[in-house]
Each structure stands twice: as structure tokens, then as C-alpha cells.
Amino acid sequence: MSGYIIYHYNIIDEKRIDQLGPLSLPIVEKYSGKLVVGSGVRVLEGSPYTNMVIYKFKSIESAKVFYESKEAQELSKLRNEITEGIVVFVPEYGAEQ
Template sequence: MSAYIIVQLEVTDPETYKTYAEQVPPILEKYGGEFVVRGGPMEVLEGDWPFPRAVVIKFPSMEQAKAWHASAEYEGPMALRQSASKGNMIVVEGA
């Protein structure tokens, strides 16, 4: 069953975040991940959304999503993202 990583974030260091964004796609590909939403215009319809940007990444399974996040390949880029933004990340199984 597919799984989705959903991220709410605010970029605080655009230059470092750009480096992160350039490094991630080939790592995602190794784990079967693909961007479904990558920034873009957004409107809150209900409730609170504490950050101005959203990212959704689709994976073939929950296991592959978690393996990507915990991988040695993603460790360096993840540190870049964490230093260049603030936000939340969850993984959820698809329907």
C-alpha cells in the first residue's frame, strides 16, 4: 500500500534549502519516492496550518518511506533541511 510523507515547513535559509532541494531527488528515486506536491500556492480551508509551505512525497510503501528517511544517503541532506527550515513531517499510509 502506498505511503505519503507530508511536510509543513517554513524556509529560513533559502540558499541552504536550495542545496537541500537539489540533493534530494536522486535519493528519493532510489526508494521509489516521487513528489506529489512541492511547494506552490496554498490556501488553508479549515483549521490552522502553521507553516507557509507544503510538500507531499509518495512512496510505494510505508517501509520504503521510513527507509528513505532513515537512510545514510539522506542523513546529510536532512541536516541541511533542518538547518534551513522549521516545520513538521509525518508519514501516513494511503487508502
């Protein structure tokens, strides 16, 4: 079953935000992932984060392997300089965690 990595965040460095997409996508694709949502969001309730990126992976394991990879961890350092927010792992509905 599929696994998802969700980044929900606010941009704190507008000048550098455009660096993340071109650096992220090749790494995601290397681990059999694909971008399924990448957009600003309209918050209806709760969290004030205004942007979201969701990557879908072919399996729960490949999502975890991606996130724990050296490349993704290096990218996390840059992302944390440019954004503030949360990152969550979500298995496909009905999948065991």
C-alpha cells in the same frame, strides 16, 4: 499500499532553500519515491507553515526505509538548518500502520 512522507515547513534561510530540491530528488528516487506535491500552500486553518513537499513511495516499508536511510538523515541536517516545521509519515488510506 503506498506510503507518504510529508514535509510541512517555513523557510528560515531563503538563500539556501534552492539546495534542497536537487539534493533530495535523487535520494527519494533511489528508494522508489516520487514527488507528488512541492509548493507553497495557502493556510486555511491551523498551522502557520507555508510550504509543503509530499513524496509518495510504492509501499509503506519503502517510505520508512527511505526516511531511516543514511542519505535522508544527512539531508535532514541540512533541511533543519534551512527550514523549520514538521515531518510526518502517512500510509495510504486503508493501509495498516
